Amino acid sequence: MFKKILIANRSEIAVRVIRAAREMGVKTVAVYSEADRESRHVAMADEAVCIGPGPSKLSYLDQEAVLSAAKITGADAIHPGYGFLSENADFSELCAKRGITFIGPPPEASRKLGFKSAGKAVATAANVPCVPGTKGDISAVDPAEIAAIGYPVLIKASAGGGGKGMRIVRTPAELKPQLEAAATEAKAAFGDGSVFIEKLLERPRHVEIQIIADKHGNVVAFPERDCTVQRRHQKLVEESPSPALTPEIRRDMQAAAIRLAKAANYSSVGTVEFLFQDGRFYFIEVNARLQVEHPVTELVAGVDLMELMIRVAAGEKLPFDQTRASEIRCHAIEHRINAEDPDNNFMPCPGRIENIELPGGAGVRVDTHVYAGYTIPSYYDSMIAKLIISAGDRPSALRRSLRALGELKISGVKTTAGMHAKVVAHPVFMAGDFDTHFIEKTGLLDKKEPANV
Amino acid sequence: MHSSAVKAVADWMKTADLAEVVYRKDGKGFSLTALGANDPATLSAPAMPSGRFTPVVSDGVGIFQWSEPGKARKTEEGVEIAAGQPIGYIVGGSGVSKPVLAPQGGRVAKLFIDAGQAVEYGQPLLLLESR
Numbered sequence: 001m002f003k004k005i006l007i008a009n010r011s012e013i014a015v016r017v018i019r020a021a022r023e024m025g026v027k028t029v030a031v032y033s034e035a036d037r038e039s040r041h042v043a044m045a046d047e048a049v050c051i052g053p054g055p056s057k058l059s060y061l062d063q064e065a066v067l068s069a070a071k072i073t074g075a076d077a078i079h080p081g082y083g084f085l086s087e088n089a090d091f092s093e094l095c096a097k098r099g100i101t102f103i104g105p106p107p108e109a110s111r112k113l114g115f116k117s118a119g120k121a122v123a124t125a126a127n128v129p130c131v132p133g134t135k136g137d138i139s140a141v142d143p144a145e146i147a148a149i150g151y152p153v154l155i156k157a158s159a160g161g162g163g164k165g166m167r168i169v170r171t172p173a174e175l176k177p178q179l180e181a182a183a184t185e186a187k188a189a190f191g192d193g194s195v196f197i198e199k200l201l202e203r204p205r206h207v208e209i210q211i212i213a214d215k216h217g218n219v220v221a222f223p224e225r226d227c228t229v230q231r232r233h234q235k236l237v238e239e240s241p242s243p244a245l246t247p248e249i250r251r252d253m254q255a256a257a258i259r260l261a262k263a264a265n266y267s268s269v270g271t272v273e274f275l276f277q278d279g280r281f282y283f284i285e286v287n288a289r290l291q292v293e294h295p296v297t298e299l300v301a302g303v304d305l306m307e308l309m310i311r312v313a314a315g316e317k318l319p320f321d322q323t324r325a326s327e328i329r330c331h332a333i334e335h336r337i338n339a340e341d342p343d344n345n346f347m348p349c350p351g352r353i354e355n356i357e358l359p360g361g362a363g364v365r366v367d368t369h370v371y372a373g374y375t376i377p378s379y380y381d382s383m384i385a386k387l388i389i390s391a392g393d394r395p396s397a398l399r400r401s402l403r404a405l406g407e408l409k410i411s412g413v414k415t416t417a418g419m420h421a422k423v424v425a426h427p428v429f430m431a432g433d434f435d436t437h438f439i440e441k442t443g444l445l446d447k448k449e450p451a452n453v
Numbered sequence: 454m455h456s457s458a459v460k461a462v463a464d465w466m467k468t469a470d471l472a473e474v475v476y477r478k479d480g481k482g483f484s485l486t487a488l489g490a491n492d493p494a495t496l497s498a499p500a501m502p503s504g505r506f507t508p509v510v511s512d513g514v515g516i517f518q519w520s521e522p523g524k525a526r527k528t529e530e531g532v533e534i535a536a537g538q539p540i541g542y543i544v545g546g547s548g549v550s551k552p553v554l555a556p557q558g559g560r561v562a563k564l565f566i567d568a569g570q571a572v573e574y575g576q577p578l579l580l581l582e583s584r
Contacts (some may be wrong), residue, residue, distance in 0.1 A: 034575060051514050064545055065574070068514040071546035072571035338548060432580040 002077040009081025014041035020306035023098035033059035035377040086289040103313040105424035113286035126263035133198035154302040203435040204275040209257040221254035238293040243432030350378040354412030359404035
């Protein structure tokens with residue numbers, strides 16, 4: 001086991017690593033920027049090193065500063081948390097060169113899976129279903145090929161992003177003109193007119209499988225997390241198990257995730273993300289890190305993913321098999337509480353937290369780095385707390401969520417807590433039958449009326 | 454709180470060059486203001502005149518050294534340093550050393566650091582006194 005772990009991160013995830021390490025009897029080093037002097041992780045760690053000014057490029061993303069802090073404190077491992085350097089294969093390689101264990105996947109595996117296109121190739125080779133589409137870029141249209149994919153389809157620019165050059169085609173007759181228009185638009189926007197075609201999933205759910213692999217070839221997959229409730233591709237609410245999956249689909253998804261991990265020689269924790277519609281699932285990408293929403297799985301499966309992640313990084317074998325990993329012990333929901341103004345287009349609201357009262361009681365876990373009197377710096381992500389609720393079944397968990405959200409009181413900054421109550425109390429959410437367009441379709445965040453719960 | 458305790462604080466205050474003392478505990482407390490505290494004529498000169506001393510702080514993380522290996526140390530208390538002159542070096546995790554440059558010229562008034570000590574970003578290394 002490691003002697004001392006340096007946490008190359010901030011906020012609640014740094015606190016999470018420190019807690020796990022302390023329980024394991026491992027010393028911790030916090031690194032922080034000048035703007036984070038007051039953050040709880042700095043006070044909690046055994047040692048703390050200031051590594052730079054507020055902007056993350058000059059502190060949390062400064063690989064040399066992080067590695068120098070590890071050197072002067074004698075840390076033998078670095079935990080990257082999520083974001084920042086967590087999926088940077090070059091950084092994990094550099095750690096290895098300096099004789100420091102990077103607590104995360106090996107660089108070769110994250111390179112294989114980290115990028116969407118590369119990940120898709122590995123998935124296809126491992127017989128993991130992907131969203132059907134053309135093999136690569138297309139110039140000429142083969143109507144039979146498109147018909148085999150099945151309408152409606154989506155034309156996407158290969159160099160694209162931000163929706164530019166994207167076009168929906170619903171009938172074969174529209175295909176040719178839309179393809180030409182998309183190519184012209186892509187050429188104008190990106191200087192590259194190449195496009196490809198994918199099946200359009202109009203009512204997908206976002207369902208993901210948490211895996212953990214040790215360095216001895218053992219991989220297990222946990223029950224899924226359903227992260228369908230999103231706003232502009234940002235996950236808002238995550239729950240497990242998904243209200244939409246059958247045990248058979250769950251098993252198939254877990255098997256697919258394990259095949260993918262083995263094909264990439266993966267080790268550490270990771271998440272295989274899928275779109276799910278009409279009883280079928282399609283691989284999107286792998287997140288080669290411990291995600292924000294990992295506590296949902298910790299509660300449902302009754303495991304400590306952070307501790308397991310550290311143990312497998314230190315070379316230990318997984319302490320259980322797939323049968324144990326498949327157990328569903330409760331229903332869990334996570335609410336990400338952000339310091340944002342829901343009445344002003346979710347603009348971040350940095351500032352001083354005058355007072356904060358956290359919810360408690362049975363089945364309520366709060367992961368946070370903030371406290372009364374803490375000033376939220378403007379440099380970083382606006383998430384200030386995660387509320388993770390667990391109960392015997394989904395209806396009880398939803399009731400408990402509303403109760404806990406009601407207990408949460410924060411003054412000084414605006415937060416998204418009220419919005420979460422609106423989501424949980426919505427009849428469509430309660431019924432469990434919704435897709436990734438839930439927020440837009442229900443118009444839940446359009447009105448400014450206060451949450452009536 | 455007993456008045457004798459307040460008197461003890463008041464006596465100490467006279468010797469401590471303080472203008473005001475505020476004490477609070479469990480919702481109770483007291484506040485003492487020295488006579489003529491707001492009258493500039495009665496204020497003693499601050500211990501450290503503003504602008505005379507400039508701290509030189511570390512702009513990186515690593516092990517501090519006064520000089521590069523094999524070179525003589527130049528920075529001592531009392532010596533004159535020119536603006537832009539290296540006052541020492543910080544050896545990072547990669548083994549590469551980076552000079553710490555004096556932001557302005559002046560006399561080295563006080564050292565806060567020893568060779569071989571670990572330093573973090575923003576840590577004061579020494580005090581320069583401008584002429």
